[in-house]
Amino acid sequence: MDDALERRIVGALLAHPRASISQIAQAVFTSEATASRRVAALTAAGTVRVTASLDAEATRRSRSVFVRLRCRPGQGSRTAERLAEWPECGSVKVLTGSVDCIAEVRYTSPAHLLAITRDRLPALDDVLAVWSNQVIRRFSTPHRWMPQLLPADAVERLRACRIDWWNDRVPATAAVLDHLDHQIAALLTEDGRATWQRLGQQCGVSPITVRRRTEAMMQSGALRMRTVVEPEAVDLPVDAFISLNVNPTHLSRAGELLAAHPSVLMIAATTGDRNLCGEVALESDAGLYTFISETVGNLPGLQLADVAVALRSLKRAGRTVTEPPDATRTESRGRPSVPRPDGSIALSV
Known part of the structure; x- marks a missing residue:
């Protein structure tokens, strides 16, 4: 990020993705x-992207599973690139640590998930092992991620103007959407800051109709807005995936504590060999060490923690990440497996 003003503007867009230019200018103290x-x-360069998504809980459209893969030495990037081509994959990263790559995969039915985990993933070349962790509750999502780019009072003012559910409330009932609703949502997925006039023209209805429909979806929790930015662009170059085992009696409290931390992009309760998984972004390795030792290490009921640093992000929020021209691809190589006795903490950094 070039300067402090750009950082503040990104912070304003994170706090309120569809904030008006007037609201943004007021929040960041500029004209x-x-x-x-x-x-x-920022949007033309692809540094920042504003998008929308239909909430899976509100619409009952899909569910998510984190898939962690161990690959043959030197093949992590190749496997991740193939995963990034799957439309079901919302995010894909190459990691260094106990696994070589990870993806968040959306599925629409148990049969769909079975086909992914039993047939498609094992069929990938050079995959040695697969672990899957189904998301059963989200404590924090990227829709509410707010790194320390703006003063807290400015963030609160911007969020107070939002209609969509930026926090992690879960709708009590499923939303019923028609063709026009889905059309509007699809257009906002491509350009979350499109004007009502433009949306109306693309949908063949009046701007008032589009606005009314969009705001109804937002108020019901069916449509959520999100500003997508790679953490490195806001001087948070250390991106890591954490997968934890926590005593089930402390799971909710541990998830809530992590959700409140500004370095946490998302954290969710999961099934499988780990029951708490998420992504964090920090300013340095020293910051990661502090996060591991003080935040993760002091979680109630912690039994095991695995931290894998992201070497490359290939896909985020359903879209391929543009790699910087001078980026180099670093691979994680083969590593011996380390026994983890019950109660131990295995940190792979």
């Missing part, structure tokens, strides 16, 4: 002309 120019430059 509307400057705010407009900077927002346009």
Whole structure:
């Protein structure tokens, strides 16, 4: 990120993805002309992307599973690239640690999940082992991620203007959406800051109709807005995936504590060999050490913690991440497996 003003503007968009230029300018203490120019430059460069998504809980459309793969030495990137081509994969990363790559995969039915885990994943070349962890509760999602880019009072003011559910409330009933609703959601997925006028033209209805439908979906929790930015772009170059085992009696409390930490992009309760999984972004290795030793290490009921640092993000929020021109691809190589007796903490960093 080039300067402090751009960082503040990104913070404003994270707090309120569809904030007006006037609201952004006020939050970051600049003119509307400057705010407009900077927002346009950030989005045109692909540094920032505003998108929408239909909430899986509200619409009962799909569920998610984290898939961790161990690959043959030197083949982590190749496998991750193939995974990134799958439309079901919302995010894909190459890691270093106990596994070589990880993906969050959406599925629509048990049969769909069975086909993915039993047939498609094992069929990938060079995959040695697969672990899957189904998401059963989200304590924090990227929709609420708020690194320390803006003062807390500015964040609160912007969030107070939002209609969509930026926090992690779960709708009590399923939303009923028609063709127009799905059409609007699809357009906002591509451009979350599209104007009502433009959306109306693309849908063949009036801007008032589009706005009414969109706000109804937002108010019901069916449609959530999100600003997507790679953590490295806001000076948080250490991106890591954490997978924990916590005593079930402390699972909710541990999830809530992690969700409140500004370094946590998302954290969810899961099934399988780990019952708490998530992503964190920090400013340095020293920051990661502090997070592991003080935040993770002090979680109630912690039994095991595995931390794998991301070497490369291939896909985020359903779209391929553009790799910087000077980026180099570093692979995690073969490593011996380490026995983990019950109660131990295995940290792979």
